[in-house]
Amino acid sequence: MLKSKLAIAIDGPAAAGKSTVAKIVAKKLQYIYIDTGAMYRAITHKAIINDIDLDNGEELYQLLKKTTIDLQQGAKEQKVFLDSTDVTEDIRNQMVTNKVSVVAQHGLVRKEMVKRQRELSKKRGVVMDGRDIGSHVIPDAEVKIFLIASVKERAERRHKENTKKGYPSDLKQLENEIERRDQLDTEREISPLVKASDAIEIDTTSLSIQEVSEKILEIVKRKGE
Numbered sequence: 001m002l003k004s005k006l007a008i009a010i011d012g013p014a015a016a017g018k019s020t021v022a023k024i025v026a027k028k029l030q031y032i033y034i035d036t037g038a039m040y041r042a043i044t045h046k047a048i049i050n051d052i053d054l055d056n057g058e059e060l061y062q063l064l065k066k067t068t069i070d071l072q073q074g075a076k077e078q079k080v081f082l083d084s085t086d087v088t089e090d091i092r093n094q095m096v097t098n099k100v101s102v103v104a105q106h107g108l109v110r111k112e113m114v115k116r117q118r119e120l121s122k123k124r125g126v127v128m129d130g131r132d133i134g135s136h137v138i139p140d141a142e143v144k145i146f147l148i149a150s151v152k153e154r155a156e157r158r159h160k161e162n163t164k165k166g167y168p169s170d171l172k173q174l175e176n177e178i179e180r181r182d183q184l185d186t187e188r189e190i191s192p193l194v195k196a197s198d199a200i201e202i203d204t205t206s207l208s209i210q211e212v213s214e215k216i217l218e219i220v221k222r223k224g225e
């Protein structure tokens with residue numbers, strides 16, 4: 001058992017395996033898992049439903065201010081509640097996936113999200129995954145991991161996931177979407193996707209989920225002793 005509770009930041013591009021291993025690590029350490037991507041997805045979902053102009057940061061910010069987003073650990077999976085409605089499935093749809101990086105570019109939206117995320121991480125004992133966790137949200141996180149994998153491998157992983165769930169899926173289209181989202185996330189002006197200087201990079205392309213989780217737990221163990 002670790003002597004003290006830590007904050008573990010896991011960042012990286014789309015479908016690198018962040019949430020999968022973050023959940024495993026959190027369960028093993030009995031930490032809280034916080035999926036910050038789900039928060040950006042939830043506000044994107046609400047904005048689409050309300051026909052908000054996704055290029056209008058001020059309007060999105062006003063919408064976010066009057067919106068509650070709750071992440072709750074269920075028996076099997078983490079549930080996402082948007083103003084008390086379970087949107088766990090809805091926020092993974094194609095429309096949200098294609099638009100979320102546009103919403104996440106706005107400074108006002110990010111400022112409000114970061115405020116909420118810092119509040120959630122204050123008590124430590126958290127595994128938080130996203131794009132700017134180690135670089136911006138919790139710059140003093142005790143453990144910072146940056147997960148990468150080739151675009152081809154990431155698209156194949158998502159394709160497998162979609163097929164398993166019975167969703168229509170096109171590998172080439174997934175590759176294009178992942179590349180486009182990575183580009184938007186990396187090139188945006190405010191807290192872009194970047195590896196923090198003190199983050200440990202793990203290339204997961206040829207590693208199993210178990211191998212990646214074990215590597216992270218080993219790093220955590222060294223830090224926590």
Ligand SMILES: Nc1ncnc2c1ncn2[C@@H]1O[C@H](COP(=O)(O)OP(=O)(O)O)[C@@H](O)[C@H]1O
Pocket residue numbers: 012013014015016017018019020021157158160161204207208209210212
């Ligand atoms: N190391 C790995 N090897 C093979 N498949 C993986 C690995 N890590 C994650 N996956 C699978 O890849 C898909 C995307 O992983 P996910 O955790 O959702 O990525 P992210 O949170 O980075 O977007 C999931 O279906 C997951 O089961």
Ligand SMILES: Nc1ccn([C@@H]2O[C@H](COP(=O)(O)OP(=O)(O)O)[C@@H](O)[C@H]2O)c(=O)n1
Pocket residue numbers: 013014015016019036037038040041100101102104129130131132133181185
């Ligand atoms: N900390 C974060 C987390 C997500 N995001 C945005 O939210 C999108 C969806 O995040 P996600 O983690 O659900 O993405 P996947 O890689 O799981 O598809 C990302 O592509 C980013 O545009 C962000 O800007 N900052």
